[in-house]
Amino acid sequence: MAFFLQELFLSVMNMSITASYVILFVMVGRLFLKKTPKIFSYTLWAVVLFRLVSPFSFSSAFSFLKAGTLSSGKMEYIPFDIGMMGQPQIDTGISGANAVINHSLPAATPYASTNPMQMILFILSIIWILGVLILMTYSFISYLMLKRKVCMAVLLQDNIFECESISTPFVLGIVNPKIYLPKGLSEIEKSYILKHEQIHIRRFDYLIKPCAFLALCVHWFNPFVWLSFVLMSHDMEMSCDERVIKELGTDIKKDYSTSILSLAVNRKMVNGSPLAFGETGAKGRIKNVLNYKRPAFWVSIVTVIAVAAIGIGLVSNPNASIHYKKEKIHMAEIWAEGLKTRDGKLRYEIMSEDMKEKFIVEQKAGSEEWYYNIGYSSPWVVNYEIEVEGDTANIIYYMTDSDGEIYEKTEIITFGKENNQFVIINAREKFAHYEVVRYFAATARGAMETYTEALLESDYPVLLSLVHTENFDPIGQDIWDTVKIDSVKVINEDVRENKACYGLELDIKDGGSSAFEAGVFPRWLWLVKGEGESGWYVEGLMTSGEPDASWWGFQSEQIDEIDMKDLTEKLIITSDRYNNTKYPLIAELSQEGIYLYGINSTGSGVVLKYGENIQVFDWIYTTTRFILPVLEKYDVDDDGKDEIMCVLNVGSGTGLSVYELHILKFDKTAGYIDYAFSDYIEQIKTMFSFTYNENENSILLKTKNDSYTYVLPKEYQELTFKDITYGDIVYFYISDGLEINILPAMVAEEVASPLFLEDIILKGDIRFKDGEFQITSLQIVAN
Numbered sequence: 001m002a003f004f005l006q007e008l009f010l011s012v013m014n015m016s017i018t019a020s021y022v023i024l025f026v027m028v029g030r031l032f033l034k035k036t037p038k039i040f041s042y043t044l045w046a047v048v049l050f051r052l053v054s055p056f057s058f059s060s061a062f063s064f065l066k067a068g069t070l071s072s073g074k075m076e077y078i079p080f081d082i083g084m085m086g087q088p089q090i091d092t093g094i095s096g097a098n099a100v101i102n103h104s105l106p107a108a109t110p111y112a113s114t115n116p117m118q119m120i121l122f123i124l125s126i127i128w129i130l131g132v133l134i135l136m137t138y139s140f141i142s143y144l145m146l147k148r149k150v151c152m153a154v155l156l157q158d159n160i161f162e163c164e165s166i167s168t169p170f171v172l173g174i175v176n177p178k179i180y181l182p183k184g185l186s187e188i189e190k191s192y193i194l195k196h197e198q199i200h201i202r203r204f205d206y207l208i209k210p211c212a213f214l215a216l217c218v219h220w221f222n223p224f225v226w227l228s229f230v231l232m233s234h235d236m237e238m239s240c241d242e243r244v245i246k247e248l249g250t251d252i253k254k255d256y257s258t259s260i261l262s263l264a265v266n267r268k269m270v271n272g273s274p275l276a277f278g279e280t281g282a283k284g285r286i287k288n289v290l291n292y293k294r295p296a297f298w299v300s301i302v303t304v305i306a307v308a309a310i311g312i313g314l315v316s317n318p319n320a321s322i323h324y325k326k327e328k329i330h331m332a333e334i335w336a337e338g339l340k341t342r343d344g345k346l347r348y349e350i351m352s353e354d355m356k357e358k359f360i361v362e363q364k365a366g367s368e369e370w371y372y373n374i375g376y377s378s379p380w381v382v383n384y385e386i387e388v389e390g391d392t393a394n395i396i397y398y399m400t401d402s403d404g405e406i407y408e409k410t411e412i413i414t415f416g417k418e419n420n421q422f423v424i425i426n427a428r429e430k431f432a433h434y435e436v437v438r439y440f441a442a443t444a445r446g447a448m449e450t451y452t453e454a455l456l457e458s459d460y461p462v463l464l465s466l467v468h469t470e471n472f473d474p475i476g477q478d479i480w481d482t483v484k485i486d487s488v489k490v491i492n493e494d495v496r497e498n499k500a501c502y503g504l505e506l507d508i509k510d511g512g513s514s515a516f517e518a519g520v521f522p523r524w525l526w527l528v529k530g531e532g533e534s535g536w537y538v539e540g541l542m543t544s545g546e547p548d549a550s551w552w553g554f555q556s557e558q559i560d561e562i563d564m565k566d567l568t569e570k571l572i573i574t575s576d577r578y579n580n581t582k583y584p585l586i587a588e589l590s591q592e593g594i595y596l597y598g599i600n601s602t603g604s605g606v607v608l609k610y611g612e613n614i615q616v617f618d619w620i621y622t623t624t625r626f627i628l629p630v631l632e633k634y635d636v637d638d639d640g641k642d643e644i645m646c647v648l649n650v651g652s653g654t655g656l657s658v659y660e661l662h663i664l665k666f667d668k669t670a671g672y673i674d675y676a677f678s679d680y681i682e683q684i685k686t687m688f689s690f691t692y693n694e695n696e697n698s699i700l701l702k703t704k705n706d707s708y709t710y711v712l713p714k715e716y717q718e719l720t721f722k723d724i725t726y727g728d729i730v731y732f733y734i735s736d737g738l739e740i741n742i743l744p745a746m747v748a749e750e751v752a753s754p755l756f757l758e759d760i761i762l763k764g765d766i767r768f769k770d771g772e773f774q775i776t777s778l779q780i781v782a783n
Contacts, residue, residue, distance in 0.1 A: 002122055009125035010080055011055055012218060017077045017092060018065070019051040020224045022314045025064060027231070029310055036303045037295060038239040038288065043307055045212075045232040047314045052215040052225065060316035062309075075317050079330065083118035084108075086337065128221065135217040146172065150180050160194065168263045169193045177206045182263075189259045192244065192252065199243045205236055234281050238288045245292050257286040325388055327422055328415050332386045332393040335413055335424060339397065340381040344372035352416060352423040379407050391415045408432065431461045431477045439465035440535030444500035444527050445493075447536040451525065452488040452504065466538045475722070479752055482512020491522070494546070500527040500536070501546055513752040526551070562616070567597050567609055575626045583607065586621050587629040587646070594644065596629060598622065608644075608664070608672065615671050619662065623652040632734045636663065637768050644672065645734040655753055661732040661740075663768055677766070677773040680740060681727050687778045688744075688762060690724045699724065701744070701760070701780050708780040710757055712746070719748035719755075726762065728754060738766035740775060759783040 026044045033041050050057075057075070065075070078090045088105040092098055106116035150172065153163035159178045169181045179197045181190065200206060212229055219225040241260075245253060264282035295303075331350050338346035348359060363370035375381070379399035387394045392414050399407040409432050416425035439462070441447035447466060454462035458480040464470060473479075491503040502525040511517045524546055526539040566583055573584035578600070586606070587596040598621045599605040606629075608615045621629055627649035636643050644664040651658040664672035691700040697717045699710045701724075729743040742762040745754030764778040 002125075005125045005129065006083070006118075006121045007080065009121070009128050010078055010082070012128070013078050014076055015052060015055055016219045016222045016225070018075050019048055019219070020222060021065060021093070022048050022051045023224045023228045025310070025314055026228070030231070030235075033303065033307075036299065037242055038235050039242070040303050040307050042232070042235040042239045044310065045228065045235065047311050048228050048232070049208075049212055049215055050315055052219055053211075057315060057317045059318065060312065062313050063316045063318045064310075064313035065316075065318060076326075083115055083121050085117070086341070088117045131220045132217050135220055136214075139213060139217070153180055156181075169197060171197050171200050171206045174207065174210070177201050188255060189262075192248070192256050192259050193263075195244050195248060196240055199240050203240075205240070209233070209236070234284065237281070238285055241285055241289050242292050245289060246294065250292070250294075253289055253292070257289050260285050260289070324422070328388045328393060329386060331415070331422060331424065332388060332395060332413060335393075335427070336381075336384040336386060336395050336397070336411075339375050339411075340384065342373060342375040344374040347374070347424070348372060350422075350424055352418055352425045355424060355426070378402060379405070431464075435461065436472050437465050438468050438537070440530055440537055441466070442535055444495045444502075444529075444536050447527050447538060448490070448493075448500075448502045448525055451538055451541075452490075455485050455488055455506070458483050458485070467540070468537050469539070475747075475749070478749075479512065479514050482510070483514050483516055484508070484510040484512070485516075496552065498529040499547075499552060500529075501525065502527070503546070504541075513750075515752070562599075562607060562614065564609075564612070564614060567595070567607065567614070569597065572628065573598070578622075578626070587631045589631050589633055589644075592633050594631065594633065596621075596631060596646070610672075613671065617662075617674055619646075619648055619660070620650045621648055623649050625649075625652045627652060630734065636738065637770075641666065643768075645738070647732045647734055655728055655756070657729045657731070658727075659730055659732050661734070661738070661766075661773075665771075675768075675771050675773075677732075680730070680742075680773070680775060683775045684726060684742060684762065684778070687764075687775065688726075692721050694721070699746070699757075703762075703778045703780060705777075706780050708760070708782055710760060710782075713758065716746060716748070716755060719746075719750050721746065722749050723747040725754050729756070732766075738768060740764050740766055 026048055029044055030041045033044075055075075077092050079085070082088045082090065086108045088107070089102050090098065090105075092101070106120070108115045108117070149165050150161065150163050152165070153161035156162050159176065161178055161180050162183055163180050164183050166180060166182050169179065169185075171177050171179055179194065179201075181193065185193065212232060216225055216229050241256070244256065248256075260282050334346050334350055338344060344359070344363070348356060351359060360370070363372070379401040381397045381399050383398045385396045385398075387396075392412055395411045395413065397409045397411065399409060401407075410430035412428050412430060413424050414426040415422055417423065439450075441450060450462065451466050453459075454466075460477040460480040463480070464472065464476065485506055486509045487507040489505040489507075491505055493503070494501045504523045504525055505520060506516075506523055507520050508516050508518050521543075524542045524544070526542055526547055527536050528539045529536050562583075569581060569583060569585040571585065572588065573581060573586055578584055582600050583597045584600060585595060586598045588594065593611055595609040597607040597609065599607060599616075606617050606619045606621050608617065619629075629649075630647045632645045633642050634645075635641060636645060643666075646662045646664070648660045648662070649657070650660050661677040663675045663677075665675065667673050687703055689702045691702070692698075693700065697712045699712065699721075701708045701710055723746075724744055725747050726742045726744045728745060731741040733739040733741070740763070743756050744760060744762060745756045747754055759782055761781045761783070762778060763781050764775040767774045767776050
């Protein structure tokens, strides 16, 4: 019974707050309707009555309550579970009031059988229901006393009675309303008064006023409701007066006003009965009667439209989607609070039935006895942020440990409905960079099976753990969530001492935002055994086919077999001759007697011929677009000796063009020693920064001595900016000093591939000294 009473009280409180905003709107509306017939003002009070008695309404994009109530538009200002909250919170729609009230609400007491807020609600609900009973009892007694007072009234005709014991006319009764007149009225006064009271009956005012008073009894604690009842009564009487003047003619204004004045009463207590002729504001009514003029037709039409629009705007709730978003935010807060306090019961109460079953299984995994414990003792959650979009919510947890380290973790929860109630139907933690581990499998087959299972489950953390050369991608799991692979078949396997290759067939249902395409495709899984006893890991999932002999470790044997007389090509190779040439000539400095040959039998590796000497380097020298190397020779490091510089294209395709820079320094004992520029990306990161301006759709690009504001193209502005990346297009120039050109690109949430900043190049000079490369004077060039 106590729980039902508290639920009823909270429902009334929420209706009362909504009605308060509506009352304020109506009061303002009455000011604009001051010169119009009072029937329009009277009509608006019907919206207030509706809001006072009905907790439900339809949703509309035209609802005025979006601005006047909660920012979310939901018609629940006081949550029904406020008594169970750890820190009770309400939202009245006024931030200042929220701050004062919420600060004063008592927090839950740990281990107490009853929360302080529950006790407060119980006491307030008792006070409220006592107030309702007192007012209704008073009104009922007043009604009985009046009935007794007119019991000796004399019937004049139909439903009209005359009584000596009353001083003003009124209508009394619900089922069969009767008009009671005091004795001593002239015939003219009787005609005015009877017309007035008959209009009340015709408009059902004798029912409306008791209903309004009943709503007042329920909302007795709200001063706005008392004020609205008084103003509604004024508008009711004035609109009835105007109707009388309209039907009997304007020439009766003076006599009618005299009747109002002579029969005026001074009622000391507001109640719901009866409809008394002289009860309400005689002075205002007389002034209104004397000033009454029949409005022009166009004024009436405009006023009807305005009142209808105001009525719809006040009787409707804001859009349901906004309403639901507030509820989802509240549920996400409960979910996050559960992890922060390590209290799984908070989460359990809002889970779907399937999730509850899984939760119980997880809880019982260690023991049959379980206590809703979740989370870890370290790191622990200190705060969180919530963002709701559609049927999902992203919760970012900020955590720390005893060493003061700061961690971030993202959890994505999905909302659904069961029994017409929102529940959490799925929850998935987003993989964080500090959780990256490197996994070694004991056998090649074990590594293959783990990897293929992860492909089927789109499990990015496991895939990443097996590929040791791949860096963590913050949106890696998001991309893999869009991929659906139905099956993975092992077609063949080739396992050797330290390396292995598995031919796979992938049935891809949906490639999502990854590089995969839908269909059945072959792939080759290359595996490598780590040093010592560390085990097997994945080198790559390849599209190019099985590895060549050089990958398996046979290159040295073939290099030993290369003889000077095998290098017979005199012309730079072309693509049409490539397949039939064992050692194609791919670059030359003929005046220097320097020639560079490719090793076609291995698919990679080059032979440098200088004078009567040859030397082999493990370089990639061809790509799908058959871009050949470039050679130069001069003293690049000012040591008095010339070096050989070589630029090779090691990757090309759509949105990809990557070059390598090698410098060969001659040593009398070892021959040419290879120095490769490999850390240019790390150097760029220390020299280049950016700032994204969402409002202006621009990116401020900055280096140490340079800056440029790049305005995003219109098609980029529609995407969600995440980052700036570089490394997919890298050029090296060696003809006149060393130079690097890198094209920066924007990373967007909706697109898997980077989007290059049109006509923007990061250009820097390269200094080579003592075997080290250093980028200098990095500039931003806008073409």
